[in-house]
Amino acid sequence: MYNIKAAAKILDMPKVTIRSWETRYNAITPARTETGHRLYSDQNLEDLKWLKIQVQENGVKISEAVKQLHASKRMPAEKKELPEHFGNEAYEKQIQELFLAAAEMDTERFNYLLDMNFSMFHYRTVFFSIIVPLMVQIGKEWENGTLTVAHEHMISHIVEQRFTQFFRVFPTSPDLPKVMALCPSGEQHYLGLMLFTLFLRENAFPVMFIGADTPIDGLPEAALQQDVQIVCMAISDPELRPLAEKYIDQLTEANPHMRFLVGGQGVTEALDAGSTLFLGPMYESWQERLNDFKEKLPLSRA
Structure with a gap:
């Protein structure tokens, strides 16, 4: 939560404008301290930032921008x-x-x-x-x-x-296992892997993002040296699945306690076996999948 001075500094807006948009146009409703001072949430700041852009960059009147903002918040849950x-x-x-x-x-x-x-x-x-x-x-x-x-x-x-x-924005927890994210040799598509890496960082996992076209040579040794406990892989071509399985075998040979999360369009059949789980494409399923992973395979760094 932010007081109005901090909010004005973050948004680069005059305090009088913030008060005016709040009181005259009902743009936002900040919380109040026991003494009546305003406290602004992250969502309040996001709403004010959006309104500022509509007014200053797009030439929209503040009254109309507020109507659009409130209309978007009244959308049914499924549309949100x-x-x-x-x-x-x-x-x-x-x-x-x-x-x-x-x-x-x-x-x-x-x-x-x-x-x-x-x-x-x-x-x-x-x-x-x-x-x-x-x-x-x-x-x-x-x-x-x-x-x-x-x-x-x-x-x-x-x-x-x-x-x-x-x-770099999200803090990581030293109590969570280290993760290595990569695409096997020959795999150039890594957008999905970056999205999943972002998801893991949101959940405080320390992740080493290696990226596309990563050769197996030296990888098991590097994973051991960095105390990596989980490896995430993405493949877009089903023909690369045997290679991904080779990576899993060699990494497991180096560390039998290694766990794997594999996703991408190249995984046409689930890999839910032993130390490996298949990841679906949608963000909404990842948290559930991660929770399942934690329950089935306790993530201990001991």
């Missing part, structure tokens, strides 16, 4: 959940704006648009509902020859930087 899913059409405008900037290789505008989206929406919404379908579209256009590999590499690099920034 939509932003957490892949490819939500509600964000088509944001996706297409980013795509046009990517197609023109305008990195300055692309980063500006990303900044805008992160200020307007929850970071998880940006990653799942805007960035994921954007990268899918870029991949399709690259396959069709509309975009070059240079376009794809440029945008992938920017997106990876954004993930890395968020990886």
Whole structure:
């Protein structure tokens, strides 16, 4: 919770504007201390930031922006959940704006648009509902020859930087086992792996993100040296499944207590056996899966 001085500093807004939007337009309802001083929650700040962008960047009147904000909060529960899913059409405008900037290789505008989206929406919404379908579209256009590999590499690099920034935001717990996240040799698609790494960091797991096309040579030794207890792998091609199983065998040989979480479109059949569990594609299922993993395989670092 933040007092109005801290809120004004974080939002770069005058305190009088915050009070006006609250009292005159009923934009937000902060909590109050016993002495009557305002206390603003993270959600209050997110709402005020969104309103600020609508007014200053998009030229919307504050009264209309507040109406839009309140309307979005009155949406049925099932509609509120939509932003957490892949490819939500509600964000088509944001996706297409980013795509046009990517197609023109305008990195300055692309980063500006990303900044805008992160200020307007929850970071998880940006990653799942805007960035994921954007990268899918870029991949399709690259396959069709509309975009070059240079376009794809440029945008992938920017997106990876954004993930890395968020990886550092979440504190990790020394009581949780260390995790290594990687794609086996030959696997270049790692967006899903970054999403799952972000999820683990949200849950305070210390994660070493290795990334795409990781060779097995030296990997078991590195995992032992870093005291890695869990390895996450992602494969998009079913033909890479035998290779993933080879990685599991060699890592298990080095550390019989190693546990594995494997996901991606290349896993057409579940791997729920022994020390390995299959991960589905949706964020909503990951927490349940992680809880199952903890119950079936106690995560002890002893």
